[in-house]
């Protein structure tokens with residue numbers, strides 16, 4: 083899961099660790115596997131001059147990153163692979179994902195769900211009996227974008243996280259735990275929470291955020307949909 087340290091790596095060399103029909107595990111990868119409401123990366127593998135489409139990336143039960151390829155053309159273990167991530171899609175997901183962190187920071191209520199998409203993304207909040215103003219939220223989000231806050235990463239132990247349960251904003255997504263360390267995502271001084279997704283380096287990269295609509299999902303749940311230019 084090299085993307086945890088560098089989300090801007092679009093191309094890299096690797097080799098095949100294991101093959102199960104059209105499911106490939108590499109010795110190392112920057113592809114993001116579908117999780118936490120963020121779709122898996124797509125892209126291509128170039129193996130001995132053959133271009134092979136990677137149609138999805140998922141996690142298996144052992145937490146390995148599994149690349150789903152369109153066709154298996156006599157591949158074998160240890161073969162060298164040149165990998166290219168579909169950067170247009172991935173970068174949009176990075177901008178969307180970071181925008182959802184900002185949304186989380188301006189709406190101080192429990193998050194009950196979320197989904198990142200290419201055209202639009204959403205977060206669901208349990209608002210209790212509070213009322214939110216669509217225009218005000220949109221304005222506050224875009225101020226945070228223009229203020230250009232930097233995104234940084236901190237690693238803490240499970241014990242440190244258990245001592246600070248208030249860091250976990252999302253009730254539906256468990257924080258990622260890797261080798262007993264958890265990655266926290268810090269956006270300036272406005273948001274700090276455990277997250278294993280992909281983010282941009284600074285909020286200016288998100289661009290203008292539009293709130294499309296706020297839907298009622300149950301008595302107190304509100305679904306907030308956003309899109310980017």
Ligand SMILES: [Zn+2]
Nearest residue numbers: 179267277279
């Ligand atoms: Zn995140």
